Amino acid sequence: MNTSIVIADDHPLMLRGLTDFLTSRGFNIVGSAQDGSSAYNLIVKLKPEIAVLDIQMPNRTGLEVAEAVFKNNLNTKVILITFDKEEELFRQAKAFNVYGYILKEFAVEEIETCIEHALNNRPYFSEEIASLLSVSDLDNKPEGLNLLTKAEFKIIKLIAQNKTSQEIADELCVSIKTIHKHRSHIVSKLQLDNKPASLSIWANVNKYHF
Incomplete structure (x- = not known):
């Protein structure tokens, strides 16, 4: 597998546990840190494919590291882990286009799946996290959703199911170029940025509106 990963957590047992588990699963842990500043420096220096970061860390939080990675257009895909259910x-994590957000209590069960999703430009969020969206928020549809055509709406529902563009094309019996064209129109209507995962992240977060 040899996927390069940096792990950061200020809890030594959690850091060691994740490192040992991912190493046993064939991933290449190229660096580890116990604070956010060290984690960001490792990301800049080592350019790992994936960074697994605890949200609450000294010197720099996982969110602050994710923000820096996002704003500096680094290619590392950030996965956040946390005990918090806020x-x-x-x-905030969604705003920085993180590729994963999972609860520590489910980390061992979900981290490998989350990494595999991220490597395929498909974000992964713990189901319990998604269920935290408030009822009042669910009552307010995101801006731009009403601008989508029936075809675009069907496609974004499939994207929310974590299906790839090729899988969507096969299911709808259209060409991959048609799906790419629809995706481009959807991104424009929803006013998203052009990063590969932006639409998938948006669809996963807002799927309760579909």
Whole structure:
């Protein structure tokens, strides 16, 4: 597998546990840190494919590292792990286009699946995190959703199911070029950025509106 990964967590047991588990699963742990500043320096220096970061760390939080990775257009895909179940933290993470957001209590069960999703430009969020979205928020449809055509709406529902463009094309019996064209139109209507995972992240976070 040899996927390069940096792991950061200020809890030594959690750091060691994740490192040992992912190493046993064939991943290449190229660096580890116990604070956010060290983690970010490792990301800049080693350019790992994946960074698994605890949200609450000294010197720099996992969210702050994710923000720096996002704003500096680094290619490392960030996965955040946390004990917190606060909706606001999740929304901040979403704004920085993280590829994963999982609860520590499910980390061992979900981290490998999350990494595999990230490597395929498909974000992964713990189901329990998604369920934290408030009822009041669910009542307010995201801006731009009403601008989608029936075909685009069907496609975004399939994207929310973590299906690839090729899988969607096969299911709808159209060409991959048609799906790419629809995706481009959807991104424009929803006013998303052009990063590969932006639409998938948006669809996963807002799938309760579909």
